[in-house]
Amino acid sequence: MGVGTDKRFWQFGGGGGQDVETGMPLYPGADSLDNALRWGFIRKVYGIIAVQLVLTTMVAATVVMNASVQHFLLQNFGIQIALLLVSILALIPLYIWRTTHPHNLIMLGIWTTLFSVTVGMTCSFYQPAIVLEALFLTAAVVLGLTLYAFHATRQGTDLTFMGPALYGCLLAMVVWSFIQLIFPPGPVGRTIFALLGAILFSFYLVFDTQLLISRFDLDDYIWAAITIYLDIINLFLYLLRLLGEQQRSS
Template identity: 50%
Template sequence: MSSAKYEDLEMGKGALYPGHSSEDIMLRWGFLRKVYGILSMQMILTTIVASVVVFTESVKDFFIRSPFLLIFLAFVPLILMIPLYYYHKSHPTNLALLGLFTVAVSLTVGISCAFTPGIIVLEALLLTATVVLALTAYTYYAVKQGKDFEFLGPALFVSVIVLVVFGFIQMFFPLGNIGSAIYGGVGSLIFSLYIVYDTDNLIKRYDVDEYIWASVSLYLDIINLFLSLLQVLRSIQGGNN
């Protein structure tokens, strides 16, 4: 490293947060570029797979005639997360598992979008992009000012457990449009906070070899935020019909 570049890092120009050691700065920035690069590829793959489901009538009809397959697909990502977590540092196994995991999640996203009016999908997509960009920018700024969001972890974990259990209850006792909108709104808030929490972890706590698992965490935050917003908008639209 040149002396001028080292001096810039010592002065904090490349530091992500107060006290960030100069030895770690270059590694951390490389880690961040790798994570966001992988995340971008995941979002592109999700867009492609979801588009195939939405715009191919034969695929859509196949899923309509296979309700049990839809239930199975909802659990596939959870199953794949087990080997993905175990092998997330083992190249190239981690990339293969990540690809399968992303496709499985993308099918769920595609199915949700296929039975939703296009204008609502577009609105949810724009809202998701706006929220993600705004919260990411805020988190980087806040962390650089010395803020720490690790305290959110326990509360968010419990909140997700409650959200999942309540989702299963809805399968047997539907809440109606208003209840679904509230449920989606709560989910949107939880996953918005998760974006802040996981971005904070990305900057400070993830080991530089954990780029796959860091990408998975942010990817799930974004996808779940999108699906929650989609539920809110779909419920509101249904209530206005």
């Protein structure tokens, strides 16, 4: 795996001129070789995530700004359900062939495009100012939590024990989502749901970032990118919903 020729990068919380790949370890017990390989893996994953986010922005903006596309999608409930189901079911073959190159990258591009359409449909329900506010807020939260996760991992603070609790909370949120289809909540209920969802995926972002730093296999760059990408997108959607509810109540 290529690590790159210039290995001098800014170190989180450290001196400006130190080589992070051969200096302080990413996690306790990592030697210089572990650091070099892991930094190469991390840069590869974040590079993929950056491409995914750019693609999502382009597709979502197309849906929001194109009235004919937006009208077609919003008026065909069956297509909305199909896109959602395909986005979920496509994760199965993506996981199975996550290490098979180049099929994994091709499947990832198709899946990201389809998922981005659903993101665009969600954004179309809100005013552009609210969408931009949620976007900037998400960027700030993601940056802060990512820096915290790197710092905590370097200090030996292991938060991966939260996995079972986070999974249980996620299942509860999914069940609550289906209940809302039958018993629509009021403004307070929708606000609480959005707030809890934002908190949940904030924790998931820290959890998955620690897995990225020290636990993911170096060949699992596709699945690592998907997990963090989904954390970011879900955080954005819940913040968007939360801001939208605040606007309606004001």
